[in-house]
Amino acid sequence: MPKPHHVPAAELPPGAVRPAGPWAVVNADxxxxxxxRRCRHQLADLxxxxxxxxxxxxCPWHQARYDLHTGEMVSGPRGFLGYxxxxxxxxxxxxxxxxxxxxRVRRAHxxxxxVVVD
Ligand code: FES
Structure with missing residues (x-):
């Protein structure tokens, strides 16, 4: 059985975002x-x-904003490609x-x- 995707808890303080396999793991307070991990706009690494x-x-590229509970984009990008x-x-x-x-949204614990992605 494959090991679940995880990130060391010490690397995920409040306010941090870190990669774990295909996931962007977030500690929101x-x-x-x-x-x-892939932005729905131009696939930046979230x-x-x-x-x-x-x-x-x-998003680090054009600042699209996502709701962490629903995965919905709540603000669109400000630009495209290099603009x-x-x-x-x-x-x-x-x-x-x-x-x-x-x-896609998953719980983490x-x-x-x-910190393991469920
Ligand atoms: S790639 Fe994410 S906002 Fe453009």
Missing amino acids: GRLSAVS SEGSLDADGCLV HGPTPGYTGLVKRLGQVVRL RQGTD
């Missing part, structure tokens, strides 16, 4: 969770993202797509010295 003040996961800036119509279009094609 002690609430542990995991979402699939384990390199960050948490904002609302507890949303922010970073306002793209009003495009942003809304990608957001609507990200509301339908959500990130502390197990010994690790």
